[in-house]
Amino acid sequence: MMPDLGKYADAVLSSYAVSILLIVALVAFSVMRARKVRAQLDEVERRSRKHG
Template identity: 75%
Template structure:
């Protein structure tokens, strides 16, 4: 690991916050995709039943 000197705390905390935000966005995207897929399957089942 490179020597970050007096900025080590700021740099490492920025990396941690960035990584946390990326993980949160991925998790939220996956959860949203599941919800949308479920709703789409429900609509498709309703259309097939009525059609």
């Protein structure tokens, strides 16, 4: 059920679309960065146990 946005429908819907895309991109970037940092942390912990 979509409200009638009149002549501003294109602007409003495109703003929503851009916002959603940016949020998805930020979440994806955060997840990728977290995985990279986690792998680096695991490597540091592995080396510390080896030389422990």
